[in-house]
Amino acid sequence: MAMTEASREVGVVVRRRSIDNPWIDQLWSPAMILDEVPSTAPWTALSTEADATTYYAGSASIDLFSAETANYRDNLADGAPRIWVALRRQDGGAELELTKITADPTEGEAMFESGCDVIGTVPMPPEIASWIAAFVDRFHVERVFHKRKRDRASGDRPRVPGGRPDEGTGRT
Structure with a gap:
């Protein structure tokens, strides 16, 4: 089955705050997503x-x-949809590179483990929410959950969690 894909370019706004901390002077965070890409130069x-x-x-x-x-x-459906934004320092310096944005919460959570230097969420603009909702309406297929059954053909006896195979069966 071919995977359907859609893509949309957006603008990303970030904020740099000065902080009083003995180890770092500033803190970067995503500030907002623009539903249109402006003609403004990056940074x-x-x-x-x-x-x-x-x-x-x-x-x-x-x-x-x-x-x-x-x-x-x-x-x-969460009521406050989010966009995840990840930025990485270029060559270990002070400059940041915009590396990834996503509307997928699972992918967004995985970004926290990706090694990016700045990761955060921002509210999803209504225009983008409408675009994503239309994509979901068009392509979503409900998948039925099938519970796997244990293969007892090998003669497995019921076990007590963490116990030996004989425990809980009355056998010694």
């Missing part, structure tokens, strides 16, 4: 406050796959 400062600067990090692609529609549906 342009958008606003500066006393302790924070907001940057347009650049564009990234949200990729949708028909095999993952249940995950997108769960994200949308």
Whole structure:
């Protein structure tokens, strides 16, 4: 079965805050997703406050796959759908590279284990939520759960969890 795919380019905005910490001077976090890619150059400062600067990090692609529609549906049904954003330091320096964004909660959670330097979530813009909902409506197929049955042909006897094969059977 061929996997259906859709893709949409969006803009990503991040924030750098100065913090009082003996080990790091600043903290980066995703700030928002723009439903359209602006003509602004990547890493342009958008606003500066006393302790924070907001940057347009650049564009990234949200990729949708028909095999993952249940995950997108769960994200949308949550009431506050999210987009996961990952950034990585370039060559160990201070510069960040936008590496991945996703609307799939399972993939988003896996990004936390990927070794990226900055990972966070931002609210999903309504236009993107509508686009994802239309994709789910078009391609979602409910999958029936089939419970596996244990193969008792090998003569397995019931076991007590953590015990020897004889325990719990009355045999000694």
